[in-house]
Amino acid sequence: MTTSPFGPLTVIVNPHAGRGRVAEEVPELERQLRAKGLQYTLRFTEGPGDATRLAREAVLAGARFLVAVGGDGTVHEVVNGMMGEEGPLAEGLVLGVVAAGSGCDLVRTFGLPGDATRACHHLVGDSVYPMDLMRITYRGGDGAERTRYGVNVAEAGLGAAVAARAEHLPRFFGRSRYFVAFWLTLPRFPLARVRVRADRRAYEGPAFLVVVGNCQFYGAGMRVSPRSYPGDGVLDVLVFKGPRSDAFTMIPRIYRGEHVPHPHVAELRAKVAVQVEADRALPVEADGEVLGTTPAVFQVVPRAILMKV
Numbered sequence: 116m117t118t119s120p121f122g123p124l125t126v127i128v129n130p131h132a133g134r135g136r137v138a139e140e141v142p143e144l145e146r147q148l149r150a151k152g153l154q155y156t157l158r159f160t161e162g163p164g165d166a167t168r169l170a171r172e173a174v175l176a177g178a179r180f181l182v183a184v185g186g187d188g189t190v191h192e193v194v195n196g197m198m199g200e201e202g203p204l205a206e207g208l209v210l211g212v213v214a215a216g217s218g219c220d221l222v223r224t225f226g227l228p229g230d231a232t233r234a235c236h237h238l239v240g241d242s243v244y245p246m247d248l249m250r251i252t253y254r255g256g257d258g259a260e261r262t263r264y265g266v267n268v269a270e271a272g273l274g275a276a277v278a279a280r281a282e283h284l285p286r287f288f289g290r291s292r293y294f295v296a297f298w299l300t301l302p303r304f305p306l307a308r309v310r311v312r313a314d315r316r317a318y319e320g321p322a323f324l325v326v327v328g329n330c331q332f333y334g335a336g337m338r339v340s341p342r343s344y345p346g347d348g349v350l351d352v353l354v355f356k357g358p359r360s361d362a363f364t365m366i367p368r369i370y371r372g373e374h375v376p377h378p379h380v381a382e383l384r385a386k387v388a389v390q391v392e393a394d395r396a397l398p399v400e401a402d403g404e405v406l407g408t409t410p411a412v413f414q415v416v417p418r419a420i421l422m423k424v
Contacts (some may be wrong), residue, residue: 118154120182121209122243125173129160129185137215140231147235154409174204186219191402198264211423221267224330243421250414253399253407265401266332274323279405308394309415311316313383324355327413337374348417352383354388389413
């Protein structure tokens, strides 16, 4: 048995992703790993936060190559386990992603396969992409300031409210629960007055959504931040100013990444940080995980980890 140039793989599996389908794919996943001569250790999550704990334990024990098997939420947790308050817990940490579960938009930006069997091919070899992260500071439910790292796309406003509503819908809806949550949330989500500062530039005015993109895709294939590249040291900010009916009319254009430039969308870019404030507490999410509320700060963490491609 050989191993990767980055050492043995610690494979963290969310068996509940995809309504349990990921658990069914594990035997084939292991067969593929063995066939490629990769030395690995398999770890299974049992509930929220487990992937973060398992990733942190692995890194502190000396692991340098971690593989997240699941959706964007699983990747989010694994990456947060690789990071400490000041940055990565160790130098040269490598993240591999085997896309599975209810959705993994992160891999779309990198052009990686969206199924477990083909995804194993990119775990071989030494090709990596230095990847930026977002360090997000926000207001927790108890009013205290909290910090989390974002990998893909973060947002404040309508999209985060939809994600929060979707969490409470039955899982049998699958990926469609986000569309159900959207229709339930939109009529009761008025425009807010926001102040968004990206380094030295700012927008102040009405908005129903502020998107902060490190990568390009979210929401099962929406190319919401088409100018984002996760290794350029920049966060791309899109402020959807309204009217609220834009939430309907822009969806086809967002899927194609053709909603910018647009007179109803303000574009900003930050090499340091993005600050979002509003006249009311807006929900904040990252990678599909609801975090808390505004005020929020999104800081660029350049080349924090290596993405296996």
